[in-house]
Amino acid sequence: MVQNGTEFDELPELDEAALRLFEQVLAAGALERGPDTDGDPAVRALLALRLLRPAPDRPGLLVPASPEAAAAEALGPLEARIAAAGERAQATREQLRALLPKYRAALRERDRQAEGERLPDLPTVSAMLGEQAARCQREVFAIQPGGGRKPVRLAESVERDLALLRRGIRMRTLYQHSARGSLATQGYVETLTAAGAEYRTAAELPDRAVVFDRSVAFLPTRSEGGDGNGAVLVRDPDIVGYLCRVFDQLWATAAPFTGTSDAAYREVGDDLRRALLGMLAEGDKDEVIARRLGVSLRTCRRHIADALLALGAESRFQGGVFAERAGFTAPQ
Incomplete structure (x- = not known):
């Protein structure tokens, strides 16, 4: 100057x-x-x-x-x-201060997305699933642990799922091997597979998840003794991205499942037996094994008895040792 x-x-x-x-x-x-x-x-x-x-x-x-x-x-x-x-x-200071409400609102929205929107009951979850399905543009995938799904739940979702497939949406679902023994699930899978859906099964899966367009995820509410009928809707990109990576990894090693087949269960018998023997070797109790495999306690004990007989073992402990020596518990 x-x-x-x-x-x-x-x-x-x-x-x-x-x-x-x-x-x-x-x-x-x-x-x-x-x-x-x-x-x-x-x-x-x-x-x-x-x-x-x-x-x-x-x-x-x-x-x-x-x-x-x-x-x-x-x-x-x-x-x-x-x-x-x-x-x-x-x-300039006043202009910058005027941005504070927007900044704080964005932080609150980011926190809300990270925490997720809680859906308290099954009707609310179903309604929100329908809304997200209608918005879906590219793909939807689901992880459905446990055995076969209840017929009433399958009936509720079949038309919604067929509508997605008719729109060209890619649909993939992971079940546990135990779902292959459910006639209702077999029929549902056969119907949807004919329309273009893809299904695979694995011996063990994490908890339920449904993800639309790799951007919106539905997860079950398990905290505070929840029964899992509610859900939390998550949009946080880091969380959803992690779920997508988990699904892709599980999908790559899972066995294709196309629905009704007399051999549907036998096709994965070796994999199921290997998983069961691994749990025996780990010392898991029957109740834990049944939950992890998605079968009833009675069915689990029958599988254990068959596996011990095939190994020539007289006890669970001996069966676990024999299975480990035979290499049945080693990762494939």
């Missing part, structure tokens, strides 16, 4: 020599200008600070100026610029 050829940040200090000269000029009333005075640092300082100025009618004569007028002339423009900068700073 320049005022009358002087940089504001280069204004000289009023040192002792300049003060003495100013006092002398005040006493004399004026100072003749000449080669010696023009080269004097004290004179240059007083001129820069506007404490000396040429007389109106005699340019070669320097006269003292009022310090108040000198301050106004030398510093006034700088102070005006500082004031203008302060006003701009305050205006």
Whole structure:
């Protein structure tokens, strides 16, 4: 910033020599200008600070100026610029503060998405599933652990699922091997497979999940003793992305399932037996094994008895040892 050829940040200090000269000029009333005075640092300082100025009618004569007028002339423009900068700073501060409500609202929405929207009961879950299905653009996948699904639940979802397939939506579902023994599930899978859906089964799966377009996920509510009939709707991209990776990994190693077949259960018998023997080797109780395999306790105990007989083992412990020695519990 320049005022009358002087940089504001280069204004000289009023040192002792300049003060003495100013006092002398005040006493004399004026100072003749000449080669010696023009080269004097004290004179240059007083001129820069506007404490000396040429007389109106005699340019070669320097006269003292009022310090108040000198301050106004030398510093006034700088102070005006500082004031203008302060006003701009305050205006910018107010503009930024005006964004605070939007910022806080975005944080609340992000937290809400991370926490998820709780759907308290089955009717609410079904309604929201229908809404998301109608919005679905590309694909939907589901993880359905446990045995065969209840016929009433299958009947509720078949038309919705067929409508998705007619729209060209890719549909994939993972069941446990135990679902192959359910006639209702077999029929449902056969019907949907004919329409383009894909199904696979695995010996063991994590909890239920339904994901639409890899952006919206439904997860069961299990906290605080919940029965799992409610759900939480999750949109957080990190959580949904993790679920997608889990599904893709499980899908890659699962066995295709196309529905009704007398051999449907036998097709995965070896894999089911391997999983069961691995759980025996781990020392799991019957109830735990039944839950992990998605079968009833009675069916689980029958499978255990058959496996022990095939191994020639007389006890669960011995069966686990024999299975481990035979390599049945090693990862495939």
